[in-house]
Amino acid sequence: MHVAPMQSPTPRWTLVSLRPRGGHDSLRRAAARHGGGLVALSPWQLQDRDDAASRTALQRALSADAVVFTSPAAVRAAARLQALPAMVACAVGSGTAAALRRAGVAEVRVPGRMDTEGLLNLPELAASAAGRIGLVTAPGGRGALQPALEQRGIEVLRADVYERVPVALPRRAVDALRDAPRPPVLALTSGEALQQVMGQLPADALDALRTATVIAASERLAAIAREAGFERVRIARSPRPADLVAAACGPDGGRVPVA
Structure with a gap:
């Protein structure tokens, strides 16, 4: 008897990571535990x-x-x-x-x-x-x-x-940002990474990013996000992936981030 392969559930929300190339796995796992998917926008390696x-x-x-x-x-x-x-x-x-x-x-x-x-x-x-x-x-x-x-x-x-070393943003990741459920959630652990990404994104993808709720790893990064034009900014307890995602999902640990 043929058994159809299990289909991965469609993520209910999207976490945007600006970490260096190859450094997204821990954030991807943390988001997946709360029903989220990840868009990896690496500005450098x-x-x-x-x-x-x-x-x-x-x-x-x-x-x-x-x-x-x-x-x-x-x-x-x-x-x-x-x-x-x-x-x-x-x-x-x-x-x-x-x-x-x-x-x-x-x-x-x-x-x-x-x-x-x-x-x-x-x-x-x-x-x-x-x-x-x-x-x-x-x-x-x-x-x-x-x-x-x-x-x-x-x-x-x-x-x-x-x-x-600066690298071009992956086209597939830029397309995924455009198509992601709105608003996405941006995990912000580097102000320089944010500057690099915003400078590379085409206008429509940048508009999509600007709708994000920013989860900043510090008060300094929260201020950088606000100066960059982000309106919804929250501060995580620490830069650890679990704390970034916990801040996104609210105090009740809900599986879909709160605005």
Whole structure:
């Protein structure tokens, strides 16, 4: 007897992700648990820096009193350049902290508030405690962090161990945004990514994106969304996929986002 294959249910709402190419799986799974589908609008892909200058900068950064890693990608790129030594490592969030522990780093500090402001509140980054701070990141990453540390009189040893290489938005993803149920939900974890995507989208697809309810990972990103013309903006508890989707679905955990 022939058995027809199971058909995937049609998603009841759409989450738009601006994460780098290949980095959408966790958001896709989180949305699917609440009946949502995902449109992956990657404005760039991540590429390691593997040259003598990057290696030297990383060695200097890792010699500091404490070392800040701004993303899981920064941890992975650094670990590919060299084995990470014993150190006090400060992670911007739980994902970065988990990547550090997988890389063998035992002393990891994570702020309660997973953003730049939360990092700056860590005791290890106070002016009285820190002489030199290593910063392992990418060009453009956590742009407010280094100036804030330097204003405290802290010497920052920066190592850009990977970079974001701009890529064209996938045509299929742009078409999916046009056809998505309205309004979509935009998971916003990077202001630079939003700028890149809005600059690439054709007018009709940009109009579709502007109808979105924005779920921002921080108050700073919420302000960026409002300045970009988005009218419905909510703030998630953290940048973690589960928290972004939970903020989209409302306090009752409903399976369709609330406006």
